[in-house]
Amino acid sequence: MSLMATEDRPRAEAPRPALRELVKRRRAELGLSYVKLAIRCVDPETGAQTVKDSWLHRLETGLKVLPPEYPGIVGLAVGLQVPLHVVQAAAGEQFFGISTVQAESTRARALMARADRLTPEQVDALAAFLDVVPPGDK
Incomplete structure (x- = not known):
């Protein structure tokens, strides 16, 4: 009986790799290594690097990573040369299951x-x- 109850439960949906796919695609389009991309991921006001190349590698290869904090999201937008809302939406979807609609x-x-x-x-x-x-x- 308990087996039947287990089978009836919906399976947890795997997290979507939205940010991973965005980083992978843009890094390839820009022709950058993890190190070169990380160097470009900076806070536009201070110039401080906000993302490490090891984090980028782990993210892109599907290894476990902590969600980026806001400065990292801003830095990723700068480094990937995409609007901030694109990175925010991808991170929200991947790490928190938030689906956004952009207009x-x-x-x-x-x-x-x-x-x-x-x-x-x-x-x-x-x-x-x-x-x-x-x-x-x-």
């Missing part, structure tokens, strides 16, 4: 910011409305 337009971001003020019923109604609205041309 390019100011209008879309403003609408998303207001969504927190809606009741659950209003969210459901809005979602139902959006499901039937045909997509517009950009």
